[in-house]
Amino acid sequence: ALKRIGERKIANLVVRVLDVIETPSASIYISTDRENILRIHFPGKLDIKPGEHLLIKKALKEIRRGKTRIICEEDGLEKVSEVEEIEIPDRLVKLREISREERVDLSDVIVEGVLYTKTQITTIKTRFGEAEKIGFWLKDEDTAIQASAWRGKAKEIAEIKEGSRIRLKWVNIRTNIFNEPEIQLDNESIIEVLEEPKESLNNSR
DSSP states (O other), X not given: OHHHHHHHEEEEEEEEEEEEEEOSSOEEXXXXXXXXXXXXXXXXXXXXXTTOEEEEEEEEEEEETTXXXXXXXXXXXXXXXXXXXXXXXXXXXXXXXXXXXXXXXXEEEEEEEEEEEEXXXXXXXXXXXXXXXXXXXXXXXXXXXXEEEEHHHHHHHHHSOTTOEEEEEEEEEEEOTTSSEEEEOOTTOEEEEEXXXXXXXXXXX
């Protein structure tokens, strides 16, 4: 067990911040070390913006279902400026590429497309209590792929007009029980509206 904890410890790693998520109990810094996407959980709050760099002085690393989570203590993380800029890995995946795969299992990727159609929010009983869920389709050129979002992210999708072009960041794409690819958002995924829908759907390509 001690050996496993030793393997999970990381120290003195510089990362570039890609997105900042603040919750009442913690800050989550979606970051990269050039190769991987890291979700840094920090109990405090640092004055940091995307594009700036952090030094992870000491932390524990967990990998679950393809996602890397870094758990820091209050004194385990600090902002640094005099460092070599870290390049951002290309995590953008085309919907057409996903649709061609027989089975798909991707974590922390980025997809873009038009919010083609969506369901109403439904409340579903889960083992963690009741939760809101929404289903929707993301379309890009001639490919449409289904997606699902829960809780706060379901509410965000519900408020976006159909026909809007959106970017979904840090999502998972898995083959679902119907053997079809499905984009899955979690509570640390980020939804960006790139373009509002054109007034007349007849004019849209």
